[in-house]
Amino acid sequence: MQRFTRRKSPTLRKAATIENLFPSAKALSMIHQAALLLLFASLLMNFSGAASTAAQPPATSVNKGQAANRTRPTASRKPLLIAHRGASGDAPEHTLAAYGLAIEQGADFVEQDLQITKDGVLICLHDPELSRTTNVRQVFPERFTKRDAEGKGTPKKGWYAVDFTLAEIKKLDAGSWFYQLNAFAAADHVASVALPKTQQLHRIPTLQEVIQFVRHRRGLYIEVKDYEYYQALGFDMVKMLAAVLQANGYATAKRRTEIFIQSFSPAALVKMKKLAPQYARIQLLPMEDPQRQDTAQVTAALAKEYAAYAQGVGPAKQMLKSATEVEIFHAAGLLIHPYTFRGATTAMLRKPLEEMLSDHSSVRQNLIADIQHYLAYGIDGGFTDYPALWKEAVKATKP
Numbered sequence: 384m385q386r387f388t389r390r391k392s393p394t395l396r397k398a399a400t401i402e403n404l405f406p407s408a409k410a411l412s413m414i415h416q417a418a419l420l421l422l423f424a425s426l427l428m429n430f431s432g433a434a435s436t437a438a439q440p441p442a443t444s445v446n447k448g449q450a451a452n453r454t455r456p457t458a459s460r461k462p463l464l465i466a467h468r469g470a471s472g473d474a475p476e477h478t479l480a481a482y483g484l485a486i487e488q489g490a491d492f493v494e495q496d497l498q499i500t501k502d503g504v505l506i507c508l509h510d511p512e513l514s515r516t517t518n519v520r521q522v523f524p525e526r527f528t529k530r531d532a533e534g535k536g537t538p539k540k541g542w543y544a545v546d547f548t549l550a551e552i553k554k555l556d557a558g559s560w561f562y563q564l565n566a567f568a569a570a571d572h573v574a575s576v577a578l579p580k581t582q583q584l585h586r587i588p589t590l591q592e593v594i595q596f597v598r599h600r601r602g603l604y605i606e607v608k609d610y611e612y613y614q615a616l617g618f619d620m621v622k623m624l625a626a627v628l629q630a631n632g633y634a635t636a637k638r639r640t641e642i643f644i645q646s647f648s649p650a651a652l653v654k655m656k657k658l659a660p661q662y663a664r665i666q667l668l669p670m671e672d673p674q675r676q677d678t679a680q681v682t683a684a685l686a687k688e689y690a691a692y693a694q695g696v697g698p699a700k701q702m703l704k705s706a707t708e709v710e711i712f713h714a715a716g717l718l719i720h721p722y723t724f725r726g727a728t729t730a731m732l733r734k735p736l737e738e739m740l741s742d743h744s745s746v747r748q749n750l751i752a753d754i755q756h757y758l759a760y761g762i763d764g765g766f767t768d769y770p771a772l773w774k775e776a777v778k779a780t781k782p
């Protein structure tokens with residue numbers, strides 16, 4: 384694992400291994416045990432580095448070189464399926480359980496959001512603060528601080544990742560919150576059935592652990608989160624990320640197309656272009672820039688601006704009012720990967736997919752229709768919490 388000290392050269396350390404990952408699951412039903420064993424076998428092969436058919440690169444868009452050919456987007460190419468925080472509709476976001484499920488469901492890329500620990504390790508976590516998705520309040524009740532992670536000038540009380548060492552963060556349960564809120568999801572999915580027996584699947588993973596788990600099976604779609612916030616704390620997340628990717632062999636011509644770098648911060652992408660230009664960069668929109676009010680609207684001038692340092696854009700899907708906006712981005716040579724396809728559900732308020740809505744459609748039907756709606760505009764891919772439904776939507780739209 385690579386640890387980084389503030390404003391010092393990064394030190395390469397031995398990669399961490401996850402031990403005791405698969406305790407016995409004797410309390411499970413026969414069906415669940417069989418399914419769980421399949422997932423465990425897959426995980427074991429990845430952590431041990433064993434060669435297997437499952438670990439071979441799939442015939443996905445990663446290998447077909449969509450990222451490499453990114454300057455000439457066409458609507459005819461198979462749209463990229465990006466598992467948003469893993470299969471986060473079905474398992475707790477940014478856990479190995481969610482990443483494993485995303486791979487099982489056929490995602491081309493698995494998304495990571497990055498945060499940084501007190502001792503300088505990149506971890507996969509959406510919020511800069513730990514309490515939404517872990518039991519940090521119970522484990523470290525006195526360890527809250529006040530920080531202004533959003534840069535709004537108003538520090539907020541919270542349990543911020545940057546105030547905890549990796550060893551402390553590894554004590555946290557990052558899965559139970561999800562299953563407590565979404566019991567219906569737990570009933571259906573392998574990744575959930577063994578809780579608390581599969582605790583290691585539900586810890587916050589480091590980027591290094593995720594690389595070891597995912598690499599060569601699917602691509603990584605990594606978001607530089609809260610770049611300026613961490614800069615002010617003495618960490619350069621872009622520099623740290625580039626070093627981790629380099630150390631893991633992704634800088635080579637063979638592997639670079641397995642990586643997308645995304646950020647709401649244009650400064651982060653410009654820095655990445657300078658440090659490691661070989662990875663495709665995606666500007667998320669609207670930009671995270673208090674000086675810019677104009678980036679929520681799609682114009683040819685803005686598309687040209689993004690194309691100067693990025694290969695694509697990741698707009699909030701609501702910014703795409705019609706195929707016209709997609710054409711504007713394509714005309715500038717940009718890929719378009721909008722976020723987030725999850726219907727009426729959110730991370731905190733999932734709905735059972737079979738639940739009927741007031742218009743007599745189900746949540747599932749609604750979600751598939753939403754994906755198809757945007758696919759028809761000619762997007763090049765999209766972020767979804769439900770990779771399996773994305774595949775259904777694509778299949779149903781084939782001529």
Ligand code: G3P
Pocket residue numbers: 467496509606645667697722723766
């Ligand atoms: O990165 C694309 C999408 O994930 C942006 O939203 O807040 O889920 O990171 P967020």
Ligand code: CA
Pocket residue numbers: 494495496606
């Ligand atoms: Ca993200």
